[in-house]
Amino acid sequence: MGRVEGKVAFVTGAARGQGRSHAVRLAEEGADIIAVDLCAEVRGMGYPAATPDDLAETVGLVEALDRRIVATQADVRDYDALRQALDDGVAQLGRLDIVAANAGIGSLAYAAQDISDEIWQDMIDVNLTGVWHTTKAATSHLVSGGRGGAIVITSSAAGLKGYANIAHYSSAKHGLVGLMRTLAAELGPHNIRVTSIHPTQVATDMILNDSTYRLFVPDQENPTEDDFRAASQLMHMLPIPWVESVDISNALLFLASDEGRYITAVALPVDAGVTQH
Numbered sequence: 001m002g003r004v005e006g007k008v009a010f011v012t013g014a015a016r017g018q019g020r021s022h023a024v025r026l027a028e029e030g031a032d033i034i035a036v037d038l039c040a041e042v043r044g045m046g047y048p049a050a051t052p053d054d055l056a057e058t059v060g061l062v063e064a065l066d067r068r069i070v071a072t073q074a075d076v077r078d079y080d081a082l083r084q085a086l087d088d089g090v091a092q093l094g095r096l097d098i099v100a101a102n103a104g105i106g107s108l109a110y111a112a113q114d115i116s117d118e119i120w121q122d123m124i125d126v127n128l129t130g131v132w133h134t135t136k137a138a139t140s141h142l143v144s145g146g147r148g149g150a151i152v153i154t155s156s157a158a159g160l161k162g163y164a165n166i167a168h169y170s171s172a173k174h175g176l177v178g179l180m181r182t183l184a185a186e187l188g189p190h191n192i193r194v195t196s197i198h199p200t201q202v203a204t205d206m207i208l209n210d211s212t213y214r215l216f217v218p219d220q221e222n223p224t225e226d227d228f229r230a231a232s233q234l235m236h237m238l239p240i241p242w243v244e245s246v247d248i249s250n251a252l253l254f255l256a257s258d259e260g261r262y263i264t265a266v267a268l269p270v271d272a273g274v275t276q277h
Helices: 017-028 052-063 077-091 117-145 167-190 209-216 227-233 245-256
Strands: 008-012 032-037 069-073 099-101 151-155 191-201 267-270
Touching: 008 017, 008 077, 008 117, 017 052, 017 069, 017 245, 032 052, 032 077, 052 069, 052 151, 069 077, 069 227, 099 117, 099 245, 117 151, 117 167, 117 191, 151 167, 151 245, 167 191, 191 245, 209 227, 245 267
Parallel strands: 008 032, 008 099, 032 069, 099 151, 151 191, 191 267
Antiparallel strands: none
């Protein structure tokens, strides 16, 4: 028996990166998957977006584990479309037990006073409102199922600590902590647990790109991945520059499984000590 055998997990941002890793790791432990991803650009990201082919690859990886998956292109900013995707998935797979509210975007770096209204709003709409939409769409399914469940929200080390030049990102990620704690209080009577995970840099397309390198190594005109590696490692207590997606997925699996059955309203750093350094 897998650690989430027979359960169904809703994973947003599932086309690649942490979302794909979450879908695959949960499937490895017995879950079927409802997956969504925008698969399109959002203003100000600073790196290429996931594609429909990426989402199809996630589908193939889950199916190779002999698990079922229902995958849809949907925008977490569009509540009606997101709700329809989830409803269709639950109709096909029969239940909902786990929510991995993972979808989010990074951004080019701006001093707070230089962030345009449009870039600010896009960040809040995706990284904060999109997570609220995800939990809003899922709550009725979790409650009506009568089996309890787990919602795990992907925040960031920047949701616990301020960083210069990403005020919009940090504000959204801090907001997720308030959302998480409120939902934990509201849904606890239904035995639904709500937590957040706070990664440091993760080796995904959102981090390993030129805009991130310039943010962390501003004194060089064209910093490389190796330059970023050195700068990033200095931030951590442990001697590593970043973590891997599976490290976050393993934490999510623990929180979503019966091993974490009494853990709720917790903001869990998976950060090599960056928030305390």
